[in-house]
Amino acid sequence: MSEKATRSRISLTLTKVYIEALDHLVDMGIYMEHQAAIRAALRSFFQFHGIEPFNDKEAELEPEDTDQ
Secondary structure: OOOHHHOOOOOOOOOHHHHHHHHHHHHOOOOOOHHHHHHHHHHHHHHHOOOOOOOOHHHHOOHHHOOO
16 A cells, blocks of 8 residues: 555644744744644654554654654
8 A cells, every 4th residue: 555545634724823833843944844843743742642653753753754
């Protein structure tokens, strides 16, 4: 199964403060795009709550997220 087939798209509505914070992270060069920052935040959230397989950070890094 290809990587694209294993992904699903979701829609998320955010307030202005969240969008501006994401813009700031991208503008600073910390993340390449909003979705990379959101995926990193979700990984941290799941690790914090002990949800597998996110306990091993290196095992879950996606190729486009390694530019951080």
